[in-house]
Amino acid sequence: MIGAGAAGMSAAIDLAQAGLKVQILEARRWIGGRMFTKHDPAINAPVELGAEFIHGRPPEIWQPLQEHKISISEVDGDNWCRESDKLQPCDFYSEVEQILDKMDDTAPDESFLDFLHRCFPDSPDERLQRKEAKQHALNYVTGFNAADPAQVSVHWLVQEMRAEEKIEGDRAFRAERGYAALVEIFREQLTRAGVDIQLSTIVENIRWSSGKVDLDGSDANGNFTLPGPKVLITVPAGLLQATSNQKGAVRFIPELPPQKHSALEKIVMGKVIRVTLVFRERFWDNLRPAPEVPKTLSDMSFLLGDNDAAWFPTWWTTMPKRLPVFVGWAPFRYAEKLSGQTESFIQQRALETLSRLLPIELPKLESLLEKIYVHDWQNDPFSRGAYSYVKVGGENCPAALGQPIENTLFFAGEATDITGNTGTVHGAIASGKRAAKEILHASPHS
Ligand SMILES: Cc1cc2nc3c(=O)[nH]c(=O)nc-3n(C[C@H](O)[C@H](O)[C@H](O)COP(=O)(O)OP(=O)(O)OC[C@H]3O[C@@H](n4cnc5c(N)ncnc54)[C@H](O)[C@@H]3O)c2cc1C
Incomplete structure (x- = not known):
C-alpha cells in the first residue's frame, strides 16, 4: 500500500483485520498525511496545519472518536462581516442559500461562475443585498472547496450538497486534541492488526502486470524494489498528475489506461x-x-x-x-x-x-x-495542493479514478471518493474502506 493518510490507514486496518498481510510505504516521516496536528505548549492546545473541522456527523470519524471517548465540540460563536467598511454581524446566509439551492444537476453541467451569471445576471436595479449575497456565494464556493469558480462543476457541487445534507454537514465540529486524536486511534489499530509501516519511504515506479507488482523507490538505505500481488495507491491526485521527474511523482510501467488520464484531467488540486x-x-x-x-x-x-x-x-x-x-x-x-x-x-x-x-x-x-x-501544501512534494475538486463535465471522474485495474492496481484517497465527500477526511476514509472491500472481493486470478 502507498500512503499512510486517512485513506491508506483505514484501508490497511480493514485489510489486516480481515487477515491479509499489509505493508504501508509512506514518504513522510509521519503518518496522517494531510491530517497534521502540532501541539502548541504555550496555549496547551492543538494547532492544525491540515484538516481542522469535522464537517457534520460522518460516522467514519464520529464512530472511532466516540468509541475512544474523545470529546467532540461544535463550533459556535458570532460571525462578523466587514461590509462597506463596517464590521457587522453577518446576515446573508438565507440569501446565499437561496442562490446555492438554484444549482441543478439535471440541466447541462456548467461552472459555478457561469451558473451565477446565467441565473443571477448583474443588473443596474439589482438590490444591494442580492449583490452582496452573490459575492458571498462566490466566496463560499471558492473558500470551502479551494476551487476556481470558473472551473468547478455545478453537478459536482450539487452532489456535495446532497452528501452534506445526509450528515448535517452545515454543522462543524472539532475533536479534543484535534485530528491527532484520530491519527492516534488509527496508529493503535494498525499496530494491533500487525500492519508494517515504513516511513520516509518514497515510491517512484509501479511496475505491474496482471496479478504482479514491483514497487521501486528509495528510503534511508538507498533504493529498493518490493514485489507483491496487489497495490493500493492512496497518494493525492497531484502526485498522479505530476511529471515523472518531480519529487514524489509515481510512474506506472506500463502507463495507466487512457480512462485514468481522462479522469485526472478533470480533477484539480x-x-x-x-x-x-x-x-x-x-x-x-x-x-x-x-x-x-x-x-x-x-x-x-x-x-x-x-x-x-x-x-x-x-x-x-x-x-x-x-x-x-x-x-x-x-x-x-x-x-x-x-x-x-x-x-x-x-x-x-x-x-x-x-x-x-x-x-x-x-x-x-x-x-x-x-x-x-x-504549511505550504502546494509546494509540499507529497501533496502538491490542498484537496481536490472536480471541473465541469467531470462528475464521474472521482469514480473513474478509483476503479481498480486488473485486480492488481487499486486506488483510494479523497479524490476517488464516490460518496460526494471528496476533499474531506471522511471522504478519504470512505474511499479507503471502499478500496479494502474491492481488494477483499477480488479473486486472485481473475
Ligand atoms: C489546509 C487544509 C485544510 C483542510 N481542512 C479540512 C477540514 O477542515 N476538514 C476535512 O474533512 N478535510 C480537510 N482537509 C482535507 C483533508 O485533509 C484530506 O481530504 C484528507 O486528509 C486526505 O487524506 P488522503 O488519505 O486521501 O491523502 P493524504 O492524507 O495526503 O495521504 C496520502 C499519503 O501518501 C503519501 N505519499 C505521497 N506520495 C508518496 C510517494 N511517492 N511514496 C510514498 N508515499 C507517498 C503522503 O505523504 C501522504 O501521507 C484539509 C486539507 C488541507 C491541506
Missing part, C-alpha cells in the same frame, strides 16, 4: 494557504466593532472580509474554546499569491489583513503576536 496566529492575549475580548456599539467581539467565531481583505478573506477563532488564536484562510487566487513565499512574508500579509478587518492598529497586532504556524 485546490490551493490553500492557511495561517495560524497565536497571540499573547485575546485582544478582541475588549474590542468593539465601533465606539457606539456596546457588544465586544469576544464571542467572535468567523470573520469574513470584503474585497479589501486582499490576502486572507476568511478568518476564524477557536470558539467555543477561548484561546488567543486566529486562523487565516487564503484559497485559490489568494493562495497562488502566497505559495512559495517566505514565512515572514505570509506573516506580514496576515497581520496587515487582520488589522484592516478589525479595529486594531498593525503595530499593536505585531507586538501581540507570539507565534505563527503555516
Whole structure:
C-alpha cells in the first residue's frame, strides 16, 4: 500500500483485520498525511496545519472518536462581516442559500461562475443585498472547496450538497486534541492488526502486470524494489498528475489506461494557504466593532472580509474554546499569491489583513503576536495542493479514478471518493474502506 493518510490507514486496518498481510510505504516521516496536528505548549492546545473541522456527523470519524471517548465540540460563536467598511454581524446566509439551492444537476453541467451569471445576471436595479449575497456565494464556493469558480462543476457541487445534507454537514465540529486524536486511534489499530509501516519511504515506479507488482523507490538505505500481488495507491491526485521527474511523482510501467488520464484531467488540486496566529492575549475580548456599539467581539467565531481583505478573506477563532488564536484562510487566487513565499512574508500579509478587518492598529497586532504556524501544501512534494475538486463535465471522474485495474492496481484517497465527500477526511476514509472491500472481493486470478 502507498500512503499512510486517512485513506491508506483505514484501508490497511480493514485489510489486516480481515487477515491479509499489509505493508504501508509512506514518504513522510509521519503518518496522517494531510491530517497534521502540532501541539502548541504555550496555549496547551492543538494547532492544525491540515484538516481542522469535522464537517457534520460522518460516522467514519464520529464512530472511532466516540468509541475512544474523545470529546467532540461544535463550533459556535458570532460571525462578523466587514461590509462597506463596517464590521457587522453577518446576515446573508438565507440569501446565499437561496442562490446555492438554484444549482441543478439535471440541466447541462456548467461552472459555478457561469451558473451565477446565467441565473443571477448583474443588473443596474439589482438590490444591494442580492449583490452582496452573490459575492458571498462566490466566496463560499471558492473558500470551502479551494476551487476556481470558473472551473468547478455545478453537478459536482450539487452532489456535495446532497452528501452534506445526509450528515448535517452545515454543522462543524472539532475533536479534543484535534485530528491527532484520530491519527492516534488509527496508529493503535494498525499496530494491533500487525500492519508494517515504513516511513520516509518514497515510491517512484509501479511496475505491474496482471496479478504482479514491483514497487521501486528509495528510503534511508538507498533504493529498493518490493514485489507483491496487489497495490493500493492512496497518494493525492497531484502526485498522479505530476511529471515523472518531480519529487514524489509515481510512474506506472506500463502507463495507466487512457480512462485514468481522462479522469485526472478533470480533477484539480485546490490551493490553500492557511495561517495560524497565536497571540499573547485575546485582544478582541475588549474590542468593539465601533465606539457606539456596546457588544465586544469576544464571542467572535468567523470573520469574513470584503474585497479589501486582499490576502486572507476568511478568518476564524477557536470558539467555543477561548484561546488567543486566529486562523487565516487564503484559497485559490489568494493562495497562488502566497505559495512559495517566505514565512515572514505570509506573516506580514496576515497581520496587515487582520488589522484592516478589525479595529486594531498593525503595530499593536505585531507586538501581540507570539507565534505563527503555516504549511505550504502546494509546494509540499507529497501533496502538491490542498484537496481536490472536480471541473465541469467531470462528475464521474472521482469514480473513474478509483476503479481498480486488473485486480492488481487499486486506488483510494479523497479524490476517488464516490460518496460526494471528496476533499474531506471522511471522504478519504470512505474511499479507503471502499478500496479494502474491492481488494477483499477480488479473486486472485481473475
Ligand atoms: C489546509 C487544509 C485544510 C483542510 N481542512 C479540512 C477540514 O477542515 N476538514 C476535512 O474533512 N478535510 C480537510 N482537509 C482535507 C483533508 O485533509 C484530506 O481530504 C484528507 O486528509 C486526505 O487524506 P488522503 O488519505 O486521501 O491523502 P493524504 O492524507 O495526503 O495521504 C496520502 C499519503 O501518501 C503519501 N505519499 C505521497 N506520495 C508518496 C510517494 N511517492 N511514496 C510514498 N508515499 C507517498 C503522503 O505523504 C501522504 O501521507 C484539509 C486539507 C488541507 C491541506
